[in-house]
Amino acid sequence: MTPDLISPRSPRVAAARRLARRNFRSKERLFLAEGPQAVREAAGATLVELFATVEAAERYADVVGEARDAGARVHLADEQVIADISTTVTPQGLVGICRFLDTPFEEILAARPKLVAVLAHVRDPGNAGTVLRCADAAGADAVVLTDASVDLYNPKAVRASVGSLFHLPVAVGVPVEQAVSGLKAAGVRILAADGAGLDDLDDELDKGTMGGPTAWVFGNEAWGLPEETRALADAVVRVPIHGKAESLNLATAAAVCLYASARAQRASGGCRSVTENL
Numbered sequence: 001m002t003p004d005l006i007s008p009r010s011p012r013v014a015a016a017r018r019l020a021r022r023n024f025r026s027k028e029r030l031f032l033a034e035g036p037q038a039v040r041e042a043a044g045a046t047l048v049e050l051f052a053t054v055e056a057a058e059r060y061a062d063v064v065g066e067a068r069d070a071g072a073r074v075h076l077a078d079e080q081v082i083a084d085i086s087t088t089v090t091p092q093g094l095v096g097i098c099r100f101l102d103t104p105f106e107e108i109l110a111a112r113p114k115l116v117a118v119l120a121h122v123r124d125p126g127n128a129g130t131v132l133r134c135a136d137a138a139g140a141d142a143v144v145l146t147d148a149s150v151d152l153y154n155p156k157a158v159r160a161s162v163g164s165l166f167h168l169p170v171a172v173g174v175p176v177e178q179a180v181s182g183l184k185a186a187g188v189r190i191l192a193a194d195g196a197g198l199d200d201l202d203d204e205l206d207k208g209t210m211g212g213p214t215a216w217v218f219g220n221e222a223w224g225l226p227e228e229t230r231a232l233a234d235a236v237v238r239v240p241i242h243g244k245a246e247s248l249n250l251a252t253a254a255a256v257c258l259y260a261s262a263r264a265q266r267a268s269g270g271c272r273s274v275t276e277n278l
Contacts (some may be wrong), residue, residue, distance in 0.1 A: 003055060003138065004052065006182075006241075009016045010081070010192055012049075012075065013077075013081050013085060013120065015191055016032070016049070016051065016095065017084060017085050019032050019097065020029060020087050020151045020155060021034065022151050022153075022154070024057045025100075025151070028097060029100040030048070030081050030097050030098065030099060030100070031098055031155075032085070032095060032096070032097060032155055032158065033087060033095075033096040033097075033157075034048070034059045034087070034091065034094065034095050034096070034100050034159060035092040035094060035159070036056075036091065037162060037163050037234060038064055038159070038163055038165075038166075039060075039067065039094050039096040039157065040063045040163070041163035041167070042068065042096050042098045042166055043063070043066040043067045043069075043096075044069075044070040044161065045071045045098075045101070045166055046097050046098040046099040046166070047070060048073070048097055048098065048099060049072055049074075049075070049096065049097040049145050049191075050064065050067045050072050050073070050074045050082065050094065050097075051075050051077045051094070051095045051096075052064055052074065052075070052076060052077065052094050052095075053078070053093040053094075054076055055079060056079065056082075056092065057074075057076055057091025057093075058062070059093070060093075060176075061092060063094065064094075067096070072096070076136035082095060083154050086140075087156075087265050088159070089269065091111070096105045100153065100229040100273050101166070101170075102172045103142070103170060103171055104171065105144065105171040105182060106168050106176050106182075107169070107176070108141075108144070108171050108175055109183070109185075109186045111135045111141065111142075111169075112160060112186060112187070112213075113141035113183075113186070113213065113215075114141055114213045114214070115138070115139065115140040115214055115215075115258070115261055115262060116139055116141060116142050116144060116179075116188065116215040117132075117134075117140055117142075117143045117215070117216055117258060118142060118143075118144045118176070118179050118183075118215055118216065118217045118218065119131060119144065119145045119218055120146045120148065120149065120176045120179075120218065120219055120220075120225060120229055121146070121149060121176075121219050121220040121225070121226070121229070122145070122149045122218060122219070122220060122221065122250065123149065123150050123220060125151070125154035125155075125156035125157035126156050126157070127146065127148045127160075127162070127221055127249075127250045127251055128150045128152070128154075128157045128162075128275065129147065129156065129158065129162075129165070130156075130160045130161075130251040130254075131143070131159025131162040131218060131250065131251055131254045132160075132161045132165060132168075133160065133162055133164040133172065133237045134251060134254050134255040135168065135260055136161075136167045136168050137164075138177065138255070138258035138259050138261070138262040138269060139262050140168060141168065141169070141218050142168060142170065142171065142184060142187055142267065143168065143169075143170045143171075144170070144171045144172075144173060144174045144179050145170065145171075145172045145173070145174070146172070146174055146179060146254055147173045147175050147176075148176070150170075151171060152165070153173050166181065168213055175231055176217075176232070177232065179215075180215075180217070180232045180233070183215045184234075186196060186213075187212075187213055188214060189212055189213065189214050189215070189234050189235075190214075190215050190217060190232065190233045190234045190235075191204075191214060191215070191216050191217070191233060191236075191237050191257070192216075192225055192229065192230045192233035192236045192237065193216055193218050193219070193225075193237060193238075193239070193253055193254070194218045194225050194230060194237070195224065195238050195239070195240060195247050195253075196236075197230075197235075197236035197237045197238035198236055199235045199236075199237045200237070200238060200240050201238065201240060201256070201257065202240050204237060204260075205260055205264060208264075209263050210260065210264035210265070211265055211267060214265075216254070217229065217232075218253070218257075218277070219250075219252050221259055223229050239256050239257065239258070242263050
């Protein structure tokens, strides 16, 4: 096999490269997904175009085959072309172009979600993608990014989600007040995660109050949730620190909270069957 795209000045390459910038992503409603895992997850869902080095096409022949079978245009590209498109220091040789896949907030509410992660004021794309991954692993029904949060399709957020972006509904650009009021109207209890919260996560679990539909609101990495956002919640909950650590980072705290809810909901009397995922 020989590359058919060898010039970084190719119109196709230039169009792909522009998707590293938010304004072009928004205009085209397209984003980049890099690496075999992300491309595999995107194939058959939102993948429309794939750039691959000859070596990567041979190493990941199954992924490239799935992309072709799904109708995506596949280009064999020179390594310099892939490096020019990629936003990573060490590209893996596969870069896909995907259609936006966010879900209208109204559709998420209509599905009567039982577990939701709300990212309010989260600015770091790596943290946003990791929380999305945690929500997916915990079996959450949806993720909501408020209008004050990072772009879902930022390349760092896409990479940090490790494919989870393609697994569950994600709403974007929702004002936090609208997110909270809509979820409350759908019968979902709102818990704000904050290290200074009055309620302790262990106590909430012991009291048996976490078995019903729940949305966790997570705040900014540096300063947490503003008072006006905490005031919207039904309870402000802290993750207990039993050792000497000063605090937990956002993604770790999110994983603890989401898994606590997932376990409570799957326990006897919770809102999910213990056999539902068997």
